[in-house]
Amino acid sequence: MYTAAGMSALLGDIGIRQNAQGSWHGSRLRRDLCDLLDRQAPNVMALDGGLSAALATLTPRERTVIERWYGLLGPGETYKTIAQNLRVSPSTVSEAKGKAMRKLRHPTRIILLFREFLMIDLPEEF
Numbered sequence: 001m002y003t004a005a006g007m008s009a010l011l012g013d014i015g016i017r018q019n020a021q022g023s024w025h026g027s028r029l030r031r032d033l034c035d036l037l038d039r040q041a042p043n044v045m046a047l048d049g050g051l052s053a054a055l056a057t058l059t060p061r062e063r064t065v066i067e068r069w070y071g072l073l074g075p076g077e078t079y080k081t082i083a084q085n086l087r088v089s090p091s092t093v094s095e096a097k098g099k100a101m102r103k104l105r106h107p108t109r110i111i112l113l114f115r116e117f118l119m120i121d122l123p124e125e126f
Contacts, residue, residue, distance in 0.1 A: 002048055006072035014104050050113040062100035065093055
């Protein structure tokens with residue numbers, strides 16, 4: 001189970017946000033998907049399963065960087081702290097985060113993220 005604050009920050013960077021009134025909106029999503037979320041996902045924690053599936057498509061290093069940077073499993077960490085734990089440079093951590101975010105913004109990962117709410121059957125390769 002991921003932390004709500006971490007999930008909100010990550011989803012915000014992907015381009016999906018929930019406003020103070022609880023309505024979903026997103027610059028990268030079509031309006032009908034956000035309307036679907038308004039009806040079926042009362043809060044960010046409802047997306048926990050889809051986020052796990054989307055993160056599973058990343059490399060182990062990318063997933064670790066995303067989980068630690070956004071504080072999905074605990075408090076968020078800096079590039080420097082993550083780099084020390086992974087025994088790489090902070091610039092390598094930055095590059096891994098950038099690559100992971102490009103992957104998470106891809107439509108196939110968006111489908112994985114919201115598959116529970118889209119009510120569609122996905123092929124095995126997803």
